Amino acid sequence: MPDGLGAALEEPIFERAAIIGVGLIGSSLAHVMRRKGLARAVVAYDASADVRTRAREIGLADVVPESLAEAVEGADLVMLCAPVGAMAKIAAEMAPHLKPGAIVSDVGSVKASVAADLGEALPAHVHVVPGHPVAGTEQSGPDAGFATLFRNRWTILTPPEGADAQAVARMTRFWEGAGAHVETMAPAHHDLVLAITSHVPHLIAYNIVGTASDLEDSARAEVIKFSAGGFRDFTRIAASDPVMWRDIFLANKDAVLEMLGRFTEDLTALQRMIRRGDGEGLETLFTRTRAIRRGIIDLGQETAAPDFGRRAKED
Numbered sequence: 409m410p411d412g413l414g415a416a417l418e419e420p421i422f423e424r425a426a427i428i429g430v431g432l433i434g435s436s437l438a439h440v441m442r443r444k445g446l447a448r449a450v451v452a453y454d455a456s457a458d459v460r461t462r463a464r465e466i467g468l469a470d471v472v473p474e475s476l477a478e479a480v481e482g483a484d485l486v487m488l489c490a491p492v493g494a495m496a497k498i499a500a501e502m503a504p505h506l507k508p509g510a511i512v513s514d515v516g517s518v519k520a521s522v523a524a525d526l527g528e529a530l531p532a533h534v535h536v537v538p539g540h541p542v543a544g545t546e547q548s549g550p551d552a553g554f555a556t557l558f559r560n561r562w563t564i565l566t567p568p569e570g571a572d573a574q575a576v577a578r579m580t581r582f583w584e585g586a587g588a589h590v591e592t593m594a595p596a597h598h599d600l601v602l603a604i605t606s607h608v609p610h611l612i613a614y615n616i617v618g619t620a621s622d623l624e625d626s627a628r629a630e631v632i633k634f635s636a637g638g639f640r641d642f643t644r645i646a647a648s649d650p651v652m653w654r655d656i657f658l659a660n661k662d663a664v665l666e667m668l669g670r671f672t673e674d675l676t677a678l679q680r681m682i683r684r685g686d687g688e689g690l691e692t693l694f695t696r697t698r699a700i701r702r703g704i705i706d707l708g709q710e711t712a713a714p715d716f717g718r719r720a721k722e723d
Contacts, residue, residue: 425449432544453475600667
């Protein structure tokens with residue numbers, strides 16, 4: 409079955425690419441790099457020995473070394489696919505082993521803190537081009553990845569001021585080769601946008617599912633048994649990696665708190681409508697929010713399929 413990724417490149421964009429962190433995003437990058445020939449050699453490293461063993465078992469990369477230093481040695485692209493809270497430590501550890509001219513990027517959902525951590529820890533002879541592929545599932549681990557994860561999704565690049573233009577162009581070509589659309593924006597603006605489109609929705613999902621888990625046993629069992637689509641989708645979001653999301657909320661706390669404050673004000677207004685029986689106000693709000701959903705579908709970022717738009721992954 410055609411996967412929409414097209415043929416492999418005639419010439420790789422990178423000679424040697426190192427993926428640090430082999431979860432959903434890291435393993436998906438390994439798959440698409442090899443399928444599309446984005447790198448001549450793909451190296452995958454994870455701090456967990458069990459994950460490294462599994463990556464070897466499934467043939468995820470050309471090389472799965474035993475140390476971070478060995479992984480980044482000679483790489484002209486290093487992709488950090490670890491939780492944002494670990495970026496500073498990883499960057500400091502690998503800094504002495506990076507070759508001059510290497511590009512260091514990442515896939516974190518928060519960009520200002522990552523840009524600061526990488527800029528402080530890495531030597532001046534490498535190019536830092538932070539990035540964020542806006543794609544994912546609730547699954548994690550080396551077996552979760554698939555080559556089409558980034559197809560027709562957005563990747564946001566947030567190069568720091570004065571970043572090397574050729575390095576940014578190279579990363580743009582890389583992500584386009586992986587099937588993504590690419591946008592460039594300032595790190596702080598990215599964090600504000602993602603706070604409302606991703607971070608606060610996850611926080612709400614965690615809270616709603618947490619509220620359900622606090623119900624007495626009989627009620628909780630009925631909530632699970634009779635879950636309708638809305639609650640079921642919240643549980644999917646709330647099943648996301650807890651360490652990754654812990655770090656995201658702490659790293660982007662200012663933007664998250666700002667958007668959470670706006671949400672709280674809107675929720676209070678909604679409570680007043682319900683209390684006062686303001687049917688007209690409720691209908692106006694729901695009509696406006698329905699248009700947002702239609703806009704997302706029109707942009708190809710979701711489908712109107714009855715399975716909530718989630719298609720089976722293609723390999």
